[in-house]
Amino acid sequence: MKKIHLLILQAFIRPFMVCFCIVMFVLLMLFLFKYIDDLIGKGFEWYVLMELIGYQCAVQLSMALPLSMLLSSIMTFGNLGESYELVAIKAAGYSLRKAMTPLIFLVALFAGGSFLFSDYILPVVNLKMGSLLWDVRNKKADFLIKPGIFNNSIPGYSIRARSKSEDGTILYDLMIYDHRSGNSASNVLLAKEGFMQNSADNNYMILRLKDGVRYEESRAKNAKRYDPRQQFTRFRFKETEQKFDMEAFQMKRTDESLFKTHHSMLNLKQLKLYTDSNRLQMDSVSRIVFMETKNYVSYLSSYYRDPKVKPAPIKGFNDFLQDYVPADQRRSIISNALGQAQQLNNIFEMKDPEFRTYVDKDIRYHIEFHRKFTLAVSCLLLFAIGAPLGAIIRKGGLGLPVVVAIIFFLIYHIISTMAEKAAKDGSMDPLIGMWMAVIVLTPLAIFLTYKSTTDSALFDADQYKIKAEAALKWIKDKLGRKAK
Numbered sequence: 001m002k003k004i005h006l007l008i009l010q011a012f013i014r015p016f017m018v019c020f021c022i023v024m025f026v027l028l029m030l031f032l033f034k035y036i037d038d039l040i041g042k043g044f045e046w047y048v049l050m051e052l053i054g055y056q057c058a059v060q061l062s063m064a065l066p067l068s069m070l071l072s073s074i075m076t077f078g079n080l081g082e083s084y085e086l087v088a089i090k091a092a093g094y095s096l097r098k099a100m101t102p103l104i105f106l107v108a109l110f111a112g113g114s115f116l117f118s119d120y121i122l123p124v125v126n127l128k129m130g131s132l133l134w135d136v137r138n139k140k141a142d143f144l145i146k147p148g149i150f151n152n153s154i155p156g157y158s159i160r161a162r163s164k165s166e167d168g169t170i171l172y173d174l175m176i177y178d179h180r181s182g183n184s185a186s187n188v189l190l191a192k193e194g195f196m197q198n199s200a201d202n203n204y205m206i207l208r209l210k211d212g213v214r215y216e217e218s219r220a221k222n223a224k225r226y227d228p229r230q231q232f233t234r235f236r237f238k239e240t241e242q243k244f245d246m247e248a249f250q251m252k253r254t255d256e257s258l259f260k261t262h263h264s265m266l267n268l269k270q271l272k273l274y275t276d277s278n279r280l281q282m283d284s285v286s287r288i289v290f291m292e293t294k295n296y297v298s299y300l301s302s303y304y305r306d307p308k309v310k311p312a313p314i315k316g317f318n319d320f321l322q323d324y325v326p327a328d329q330r331r332s333i334i335s336n337a338l339g340q341a342q343q344l345n346n347i348f349e350m351k352d353p354e355f356r357t358y359v360d361k362d363i364r365y366h367i368e369f370h371r372k373f374t375l376a377v378s379c380l381l382l383f384a385i386g387a388p389l390g391a392i393i394r395k396g397g398l399g400l401p402v403v404v405a406i407i408f409f410l411i412y413h414i415i416s417t418m419a420e421k422a423a424k425d426g427s428m429d430p431l432i433g434m435w436m437a438v439i440v441l442t443p444l445a446i447f448l449t450y451k452s453t454t455d456s457a458l459f460d461a462d463q464y465k466i467k468a469e470a471a472l473k474w475i476k477d478k479l480g481r482k483a484k
Contacts, residue, residue, distance in 0.1 A: 004089055004092070004094055004099055005101070005102040007085070008076070008080070008103055009102055009103060009106065011076050012072060012073070012076045012103055012106070015071075015075045015076055015079075016069070016072035018072075019067075019072045020064060020065070020068040020072075023063075023064045023068050024057060024060060024064045027060040027063060027064055028053065028056060028057060028060065031056050031060070035133075035136075035137070038136055038137045039136065044136070048132075048136070052132055052133065052136065055125055055128050055129035055132065056129065058121070058122070058125040058129075059122070059125060059126065059129055061122075062114075062122070062371075062375050065114055066375070066378040066379050066381075066382045066409070066412075067382075067405070069107065069110070069382050069383045069386065070383070070386040070408060071401065071402065071405040072386075073382075073383050073386030073387040073389075073390060074386040074389055074390040074393075074401040075401045076387075077386075077390030077391040078390040078391075078393055078395045078401050079390075080391070081390065081391050081392075081394030081395075082394050082395055086391060086394075096388075096391060096452060096453055100387060103387075104383075107379060107380060107383045108380065110379055111376040111377070111379040111380050114375045114376050115372065115373065115375065115376040118371070118375050119267050119268055119372050123264070123266055123267050124265075126262075126265045127256055127259055127260060127262075127265040128256070130264075130265065131256045131258075131259050134259075145159060145161050145168070145171060147161060147162060147163045147164055148161075148162060148163075154205075155245075156178065156179050156180035157176060157177065157178060157179065157180075157244065158176070158177040158179065159174070159176050160174070161174050161175075161194070169195060169197065170194070170195055170196070171193070171194040171195075172192065172193055174189070174190065174191040174192075174193075174207075174209065174212070175188070175189070176188070176189040176190075176191075176242065187214075187215070187216050187217070188214070189209070189213075189214045189215075189242070190212050190213050190214075191211065191212030191213075192210060192211040193209070193210045193211065194207045194209045194210070194242075195207070199243075203245070204243050204244060204245060205243070205244045206241055206242070206243055206244075207242040207243075207244070208239065208240075209237070209241070209242060210239050211238060212237055212240070213235065213236045213237070214234070214235040214237070215232075215233070215234055216232070216233040216234075216235075217231070217232055217233075263361070263364040263365055263367075263368045264368060266365075267372075268369065268372060271368060271369045274365055275362065275365045275366070278358055278362050278365065279362065281358050282355065282359065285351060285354055285355045285358065286355070288351065289347065289348070289351050292347050293344055293347055321334075363423065363424060363426060364424070366430035367423055367424065367434055369430075370430060370431060370434035370435065371434060374416075374434055374435065374437075377438055378412070378437070378438065381412075381438055381442065381445060382408070382409070382412065384449060385408055385444060385445045386405065386408075388445075388448040388451065388453075389404060389408075389448055389452075391452040392451060411441070412437050412441060413437075415436055415437040415440055415441075416434075416437035419432070419434070420433055420434060
């Protein structure tokens with residue numbers, strides 16, 4: 001490898017690593033802002049949050065890698081063009097294509113690695129991420145007593161404290177309603193002070209109560225009326241303990257096998273298998289619909305398919321019922337036709353939701369199948385746009401290159417998002433929808449590559465100013481000749 005190749009590789013790797021870290025950080029912050037309400041106030045351990053962030057970093061790789069590739073390629077060749085190193089490389093007899101050859105191989109390795117990642121690692125990460133995020137979002141917020149407000153978080157209890165200590169462990173003037181028996185206020189506990197702590201296994205909350213009284217009513221089961229002989233009990237205590245089950249506040253891990261059939265958690269082989277199985281289900285529903293409807297459509301009868309039967313020719317008519325059907329049979333024929341049409345409509349309405357479910361699954365499987373390839377191709381495409389674009393604009397740093405990179409990436413992202421949404425809705429074929437952005441931007445990449453190899457000043461404002469002045473002069477001369 002020659003020094004020119006090493007120079008370009010070193011100039012590319014450093015901006016790429018910086019851009020990748022910045023983009024990943026921004027995407028991670030967007031994720032945290034989106035789910036901030038599901039993460040705050042639930043008492044998660046630090047390793048749970050770190051695990052969630054780690055999975056999210058892997059998931060965001062599909063967006064961070066192409067954007068980093070575009071931004072770093074523009075910055076690399078913009079810096080080389082601004083410092084006239086590209087001019088020196090071309091003066092040494094190397095074309096831009098030859099100088100970029102090792103960099104193209106490096107980007108191809110990134111693209112190949114991204115394909116392997118999306119096929120083998122990303123489905124597992126999506127499975128882990130999906131199950132963990134489901135558990136995080138469904139976990140209840142930590143039990144928190146606010147002074148003067150009843151707390152109903154613990155199932156079967158309503159707890160109110162007039163005030164509490166600064167550290168929140170000691171509650172004063174407690175009132176606890178026990179609703180576990182179903183009665184609204186049959187069991188009430190009052191205490192002047194309560195010390196709150198968790199059990200050793202964190203499955204229970206223990207309240208050590210002091211100077212209180214408990215009121216209980218024992219009503220017979222299934223008693224719907226007031227009984228004057230029902231027992232009323234009052235307990236006074238100096239110190240006692242009340243245990244509350246905190247199982248509802250513990251994060252329970254869901255079985256990951258429940259999420260394995262989701263389309264984003266399958267690799268290529270599994271997607272093919274599930275697609276074939278889903279197609280069999282679609283064909284089965286179609287056959288069932290055909291068998292149930294063919295009895296209502298006379299044209300599908302074997303009578304019309306029998307070569308020995310030759311139907312009599314029908315002469316022209318203005319109104320079939322008026323010309324061919326007797327008057328006493330018209331009402332019955334119309335009612336029979338309406339009844340058969342209603343039966344057909346009922347069959348279609350009953351089977352349509354089931355068939356649409358299988359169709360939607362088929363679309364999702366095809367979209368996910370093509371997504372495995374679009375990540376790798378998008379890296380190559382955005383590099384093919386960024387590298388010649390940087391050589392043309394000849395500006396380095398984080399100013400103009402960042403603006404240009406964001407504009408082109410937004411174009412790519414908007415096209416791919418809209419086309420993917422159209423494919424999910426069924427208004428566009430999944431193949432075209434997933435590759436729409438690549439199809440649209442490939443000619444642009446070819447055009448920019450051609451302009452960069454021919455040293456075209458595509459973004460030179462002076463050049464367009466000269467052409468505009470020449471066009472304006474030509475128009476004035478044309479108008480002057482017509483005036484004469």
